[in-house]
Amino acid sequence: MKQRKVPLRMCVGCQEMKPKKELIRIVRTPESEVILDSSGKKSGRGVYICPQKECLQKAIKSNRLEKNLQHPISEEVMNRLKIGLGYDTNEK
Numbered sequence: 001m002k003q004r005k006v007p008l009r010m011c012v013g014c015q016e017m018k019p020k021k022e023l024i025r026i027v028r029t030p031e032s033e034v035i036l037d038s039s040g041k042k043s044g045r046g047v048y049i050c051p052q053k054e055c056l057q058k059a060i061k062s063n064r065l066e067k068n069l070q071h072p073i074s075e076e077v078m079n080r081l082k083i084g085l086g087y088d089t090n091e092k
């Protein structure tokens, strides 16, 4: 029996390899916008992250998100990502 390969991607937060389906894609579009890509099909430079606040915080703190996207993450973008992931933006 042939085993089907599950595509794995690394989370920018915890840096664990996880099935692509369990991760959320964050993409920097050709228009230099940083957005959540729920379809996973937007063009641009993308990174993957677990849908967990800890991972988003880790990714920001370590600057891995900025580095991987090669784009600065402004407060506004950060808030949009948090809202998109369903987090309270007032929470620090």
Ligand SMILES: [Zn+2]
Residues within 6 Å of the ligand: 011, 012, 013, 014, 015, 016, 049, 050, 055
């Ligand atoms: Zn993670």
